[in-house]
Amino acid sequence: MKLKLKIWRQKNAKAKGGFETYDLEGVSPDTSFLEMLDILNDKLIREGKEPVAFDHDCREGICGMCSLYINGRAHGPDDEVTTCQLHMRKFKDGDTITVEPWRSAAFPVIKDLVVNRYAFDQILQAGGFISVNTGGVPDGNAIPIGKEDADESMDAAACIGCGACVATCKNGSAMLFVGARVSSLAKLPQGKIEAARRAKAMVAKMDELGFGGCTNTQACEAECPKSISIAHIARLNREFLCAKLGD
Amino acid sequence: MSNIFSSSIGKKLIMSISGLFLVVFLLLHVSINFTAIISEKAYMAACNFMDTNILIQIMVPVLAAGFAIHIIYSLIITMKNLRARPVSYAVGNEAKASSWASRNMFVLGLIVFGFLALHLTHFWAKMQLQHFIGGHPEEAYKLVKELFGTWYYAAVYVVWVGALYFHLSHGFWSAFQTLGTNNSKWLPRLQCIAKVYAVIVALGFVSIPVYFLMGLDPLFP
Structure with a gap:
């Protein structure tokens, strides 16, 4: 060629x-x-x-x-x-x-085609830890999670943090990335304790770092190499609004 | 609730709630308009109801506030979003990934707003406002018939309804997405409902100038 x-x-x-x-x-x-x-x-x-x-x-x-x-x-x-x-x-x-x-x-x-995506790491850091019991390897199925919840969580966890969503969004919004991160933990019992704090902290960091807001164009979903659905953005909105209203 | 509205999602919450409020208003407005096709008597009765009903009197300033909030926050959000993408791409292919309406909500909103100003001076200022300030309202049906019977006014009106259609077809489901009341199952449903709603509102509004321009009046004397 x-x-x-x-x-x-x-x-x-x-x-x-x-x-x-x-x-x-x-x-x-x-x-x-x-x-x-x-x-x-x-x-x-x-x-x-x-x-x-x-x-x-x-x-x-x-x-x-x-x-x-x-x-x-x-x-x-x-x-x-x-x-x-x-x-x-x-x-x-x-x-x-x-x-x-x-x-x-x-x-x-x-330089050239290389961009600094450290902002994504900062958002993840703001999300912080999840509480898990220490000790030996837990028994399989010790914590029952419904099939649908597990699937939904895994779909969100497929995010590889490449930043295609931000690159594609006309607003340079990181909502799909943050949505995937918040959503994958929101569906699991392990992430429940810190759920409210996590949603608030990650959104605050995202806003602080200069990402734009979501205007629901769905461009991120179309260009995501892992086909992460904007349904996770809706869940992020829900988690964030409930956390704020519960303050 | 602390500083919820300073966050990007909080600002979108304001847009979605004010937007849904305006969605309900438009449905009421188009229903009232439609009575003009039924008969002059029906239209005058509807106007009389709008001018005298106490609930409507209370809602008029609330509606004005709803419009103001929706417009002001659209400006704030658009400014921030423009700052987030300071350098644009040399080659863009956005049509592949997103709907035209979703990318142009602000421009569509501007067209809707532009006509709103025209519309308020032509109709509202001569009708309902006169009732509030104790002036002399013009005969509503005559006014509607006269203005919509003019082809250029009707043409501008149709352009406005077109912009409104696209604004609503995205805005309606988008509001639910922002509120978090959406998931993979409901996304296509809400998008379908949004289209149906936008079509009903657009056809309802367009039917009035078409009716008068085609000289169908009076259809039901």
């Missing part, structure tokens, strides 16, 4: 960035998107140029480290996958591909 790549280049957090165009030839359709960037970087290094900085880690679609806004969509044109699981067969020979970093006030660009 022959490709024209329009990639956002930015020296550091303070520098003014801009797009640069690169031509890449001989890319196999079976190459993953990140491998394609590896090929580009190899070429750039051989030419004595600065390679493109981008985030990646497991390349198995489970760590949440890769990002990239590709041709106007978070994680690119494929559905329910992260960028590392996106393959070049989803593009056509001769395509121009625009690659941008996540854009959000709370996710500042560090």
